[in-house]
Amino acid sequence: MFDKIRDVILEYVELPKESITPDTRFLADMHMNSLDIMTMIGQLEDEYDITIETEDLNNIYTMQQLVDYIEERL
Amino acid sequence: MNFEKLYIPAEAVERFTVLYQILSHAAKWYPNRTAYCQPEGKDTESTVTFAQLKQNVNALRAALVARGMADRHSAIFGESSYQWVTAYLALVTGCGVAVPLDKENPVETAAKQICHADVQTVFCSARSLKKLQKILPECPGVKTVVLMRTAEAPDLPEGVEAVALDALLEEGKALLAEKGAAALPEKTDPDALAVIIYTSGTTGANKGVMLSNRNIMGTLRGCARLLHYPRTSISVLPINHSYELHAHLMSCMYCGTTVFLNNDLKRMLQNIEKFGPEMSCMVPMMLDLLVKKIKKQIADSGKGAKFNATAKLSNGLLKMGIDLRRRLFGQVITALGGNLRMIICGGAALSQDTADFLRTVGITVYNGYGITECSPVAAVNPLAKVRRHSVGHLLPTMTARIADPDENGNGEIQLYGDNVMLGYYKAPEDTKAVFTEDGWFRTGDIGHIDKFNYLYISGRLKNLIILPNGKNVCPEELEQALRERMPYIKECVVMSDEAGTGIYALIYPDPAEMRDRNLTDPAQIKAFMEPDMQAFNRDMPGFKRIADFEITETEFAKNTTHKIQRFKIAAVRKPKEEPVNV
Numbered sequence: 001m002f003d004k005i006r007d008v009i010l011e012y013v014e015l016p017k018e019s020i021t022p023d024t025r026f027l028a029d030m031h032m033n034s035l036d037i038m039t040m041i042g043q044l045e046d047e048y049d050i051t052i053e054t055e056d057l058n059n060i061y062t063m064q065q066l067v068d069y070i071e072e073r074l
Numbered sequence: 075m076n077f078e079k080l081y082i083p084a085e086a087v088e089r090f091t092v093l094y095q096i097l098s099h100a101a102k103w104y105p106n107r108t109a110y111c112q113p114e115g116k117d118t119e120s121t122v123t124f125a126q127l128k129q130n131v132n133a134l135r136a137a138l139v140a141r142g143m144a145d146r147h148s149a150i151f152g153e154s155s156y157q158w159v160t161a162y163l164a165l166v167t168g169c170g171v172a173v174p175l176d177k178e179n180p181v182e183t184a185a186k187q188i189c190h191a192d193v194q195t196v197f198c199s200a201r202s203l204k205k206l207q208k209i210l211p212e213c214p215g216v217k218t219v220v221l222m223r224t225a226e227a228p229d230l231p232e233g234v235e236a237v238a239l240d241a242l243l244e245e246g247k248a249l250l251a252e253k254g255a256a257a258l259p260e261k262t263d264p265d266a267l268a269v270i271i272y273t274s275g276t277t278g279a280n281k282g283v284m285l286s287n288r289n290i291m292g293t294l295r296g297c298a299r300l301l302h303y304p305r306t307s308i309s310v311l312p313i314n315h316s317y318e319l320h321a322h323l324m325s326c327m328y329c330g331t332t333v334f335l336n337n338d339l340k341r342m343l344q345n346i347e348k349f350g351p352e353m354s355c356m357v358p359m360m361l362d363l364l365v366k367k368i369k370k371q372i373a374d375s376g377k378g379a380k381f382n383a384t385a386k387l388s389n390g391l392l393k394m395g396i397d398l399r400r401r402l403f404g405q406v407i408t409a410l411g412g413n414l415r416m417i418i419c420g421g422a423a424l425s426q427d428t429a430d431f432l433r434t435v436g437i438t439v440y441n442g443y444g445i446t447e448c449s450p451v452a453a454v455n456p457l458a459k460v461r462r463h464s465v466g467h468l469l470p471t472m473t474a475r476i477a478d479p480d481e482n483g484n485g486e487i488q489l490y491g492d493n494v495m496l497g498y499y500k501a502p503e504d505t506k507a508v509f510t511e512d513g514w515f516r517t518g519d520i521g522h523i524d525k526f527n528y529l530y531i532s533g534r535l536k537n538l539i540i541l542p543n544g545k546n547v548c549p550e551e552l553e554q555a556l557r558e559r560m561p562y563i564k565e566c567v568v569m570s571d572e573a574g575t576g577i578y579a580l581i582y583p584d585p586a587e588m589r590d591r592n593l594t595d596p597a598q599i600k601a602f603m604e605p606d607m608q609a610f611n612r613d614m615p616g617f618k619r620i621a622d623f624e625i626t627e628t629e630f631a632k633n634t635t636h637k638i639q640r641f642k643i644a645a646v647r648k649p650k651e652e653p654v655n656v
Binding site for chain 1: 340571616
């Protein structure tokens, strides 16, 4: 799942694949903007057929947190 | 006979002074055309025609008059929907004052705005009801909640009545059938207060911009002279923003354009692909996303080199007046529905590279400039001629001047004309501060006007941070909030990064407080502050979150009145070295 999400993220940021680790943060490290994040979430919702509440994003800072969040809902 | 194919000259709008005339115009010339299409659940949509829209607006007006609610200030709270538009149109056409609210605002801000604007009725969508329930206990003035897209009455504080919009529409239709036009409110005064829209102010508090029908028509008339909207469009910006509401939705109504209402930012790209609109109104951040998507499609197809060669050829032909972009790049923009050819861009500074790339693949970006106080458009690049680097031709409905120009002709842009607001609601001092003695509106932006009346922006007088998504962030407001939340912060400065994608804070903690906590090293201090900052971010709307912060061990440079000199900080701040990995 981590690899899958990382592939989706790489559509939005120009970073070397190996630089994205479970601890990488969306805002501070990857410099993703809010629209990139929202669109990425929309893409992940379709991918995994789940709903990710916008409010829940307030508690998701790192790759690992996102992976955990999605795994919980599968 | 099919009247829908008739060409209606832009001049027809010249005689209009109130929004109701635009609605009547659309219902008369394009009665059976779909005005709005909106998603209802995952795979279904609902639509409304222009004739139905007018019928619904009139029914709501009749019901509001009959219930004695037509002189109230009414807030509209929720995602984009044609119910939202129906409520807005009914309110601004003689049924009191409309107060469009940002559904993303924190509860406290929304409550403050509802109280400040003296709101008595709230039109609220099903999705925003939960938030409204938290807001209402702070707003004793609210008497009625009108439920949009639901009929289920929620638990509301005592004394607050709930009524479904659909019930009001039924009631209004019965009244119209019985009494005819007598059930409707009196003729709308074009100069009366019709809308209060909140905007971030430099003083920290939000300010309510008061607009009349004449103000809004100033924007609509000006846009109609410079642009003509195609047959289909998609609405992706928040509907409560003056830019989306007036420059897009209301202007589309005049042109008979069918608008797909995207009600969730998460689904923007999917809906663009599904609906295949010809145009949209966007902010630069969205254009950057489109460019990323197109580039990815090119890369995935492995035709990067071929694309570059074709682009060169196409641009050369374009200079000679031969436009083969649709034929050459039609495939490239299939991910965007395949029809997109026109984007009006505003809200923040646009990168010329982005606009040039989109033009190459056949999507023309019409960059514009506006501010809520000008209802909101002041300039936009016309269909006739897009000038690179310019924010467009000044609207023919207003006059502009440059105050105290420097040797390059740059000075503060000041505006005068129908578009300019009535003032800030209940803030005469703030209103006075933004108007010159001879009545011109001071935009606070620096720029110049060329001999063809095109406007160029070169800077800002105010400290506002304008993010590429068009959201304005007042740094002083965030700095104050940070200091209140973390009293051990002695001084702090909030700014956006070089690319403008996020907000960063530079913090000078109180040295005594840090000593008491045995924290000496900036890295230690940062680690200590991290949880507080995360808690702070959780309470902030997305665009106001602090993406990262740095600790400084020295106080900030100040001027003689002890104000922090921001420009010095921006100059000394180190460019970020690639901090990609933690």
